[in-house]
Amino acid sequence: MAITIKDVAKKAGVSISTVSRVVNDSKPVSPELKIKVMEVIEELGYRPNEVARSLVTKKSYLIGVIVPDIGQSHVANMLRGIEEVGKMYNYDILLCSSYGEMNAELNYLQLLNRKQVEGLIILSAKLEKEVEAYINAFNLPFVFLSTNDYREEYRSVDIDNKIAVYEMVTYLQQLNHKEIAYIGTKPGKKTKAEVKHDAFVKAMKDSGLPSNLVVETESMSKDAGYEAAKELLNGRNHPTAVFCASDELAIGVMNYCHDQGIRVPEDLSVTGMGDIEMASYIRPKLTTISIPYYDIGAVSIRRIVKVLKGEEQTEAEIKLPFQIHKRESCKKRA
């Protein structure tokens, strides 16, 4: 049996109230008793039971985090930010992988509820109605890190996708590229896919260039990028550059090029979005928009902690700065 506050109190010859006071430094205790108690705590190796403590204080110091898949490097990086900053505020993470399934999200939400988490961060392509209803009933500080749908009514943290894509496409144009293709998922209404796609179109139109070279993918994966490249580079189109809505797509495209003997960047310039670790280790190194995933996680949890502390934050959306990393996969067109 573990050492409890009673054991300490008895051995130190004081009441449990006194022990509690020295442990929490919550009320003045005379120096002599304080020292005595601390000695006994040390001697017995007493560690307060957080479960009991939570029950009375109603603070679990737990934050629920639901992600699609921790195996994806950008997810892992967000998690690092969440975890690290959480720890700074004494908060722990209860991590759940939904694998994109709504039922899993629902189950985990219920679990997190029962475990008395104080806040919620959800990373998901979209917020299904059922999930949303549950979260609202839940009534906890909540950050929605959408990978696609825009929901400006919830707290979120992201970069400004519109500006980022516009800048990258403009950079490609500065490199003398005229025929630039876009690879990304279907631009549904009020989605990031739409924002990115529209930014691409605008950047092209603003320069009087055609913006019809678009390949819609099923997902943001490397395999999808590989397939998209196959479709794009079938001989009918002659893009000299391609903007991919994610690094994974871009890597798939580059792999297709490698396998087909298409040289990057000599024959085709490729750009990505995300700046995942692999982007700078793959050869040629990928030119990409760096999304500060770690910071996104860090800011998300900090917002939750702030709300918990009553230091309300008003704006729902927070935009973090991004950077364009110009690396080897793009080249100036003669």
Add this chain to the structure above:
Amino acid sequence: MAITIKDVAKKAGVSISTVSRVVNDSKPVSPELKIKVMEVIEELGYRPNEVARSLVTKKSYLIGVIVPDIGQSHVANMLRGIEEVGKMYNYDILLCSSYGEMNAELNYLQLLNRKQVEGLIILSAKLEKEVEAYINAFNLPFVFLSTNDYREEYRSVDIDNKIAVYEMVTYLQQLNHKEIAYIGTKPGKKTKAEVKHDAFVKAMKDSGLPSNLVVETESMSKDAGYEAAKELLNGRNHPTAVFCASDELAIGVMNYCHDQGIRVPEDLSVTGMGDIEMASYIRPKLTTISIPYYDIGAVSIRRIVKVLKGEEQTEAEIKLPFQIHKRESCKKRA
């Protein structure tokens, strides 16, 4: 204020004992009451408070996991296994990133202790004395997933490094390579680095080949691999193949080759160990020993759950099967 068991009891006109019984299905309850109670639970949306429950049952359904860095893909994969299988048994993970610092490990251990975790999985290069002492005092089911030091007194899950390396080096020999180099960290006493290095030496000696082409690295990182390649391929040595103790090292080597115009596999065959995701996306695709990280995590937590259930497991070490993936980075020597 959340709905409690009392609210349910009052509304259903029964005692809290009865409510508890139907919730846990722990003792017979008459059908009428059962239905009534369930209706009220549904109506009120009652969810048992796990904190209160933990306090009395002394089961937190929490397992503490300390890893160096969740950002590394093999770590993320272990975590996936741990998380997924844990959930199957209703266990949640309390995740802590130590970044390899002993003091962080110590702090987290204390935290996990206070949070009443029921088991412990630690991933670390070595088990420092202080950490070990703490864990032993802790007295919980514990799995030590060492990235280097061997500690056969604790539960562990891994592949058989000796056999794996021997087989890979043998494969290289079958490809007619005679001058094979080894890149890895310093082979300290009772470490995996030693086991791997010794297996390399044995495989070479068994074939009457020289085994002196060894580069010791500071770490297992890509950068370390890059530097090691620089040292190895300086013109004095003429290896035709190199075995790297990790995929990251191998990728660093391949990048150095790319930058220097050394062709892989035509000029140099490269092999890795780990089969991280990048191994099959990098070009040329990396020949490597596949370590089932997901399974290692999965088996680890399953062992803990088994111990918790009293279904003791005797052997400390569990060896999982590995595979050698023969891909593009190796080529037969003329």
Add this chain to the structure above:
DNA sequence: TTGAAAGCGTTACCAT
């Protein structure tokens, strides 16, 4: 089958 009550390890209020 049901309910009352003790108890889990704390904190926090109320006396003293």
Add this chain to the structure above:
DNA sequence: ATGGTAACGCTTTCAA
């Protein structure tokens, strides 16, 4: 400054 005690929400005897 210190101690006694109710309360947190639940499970689990023990009686009935």
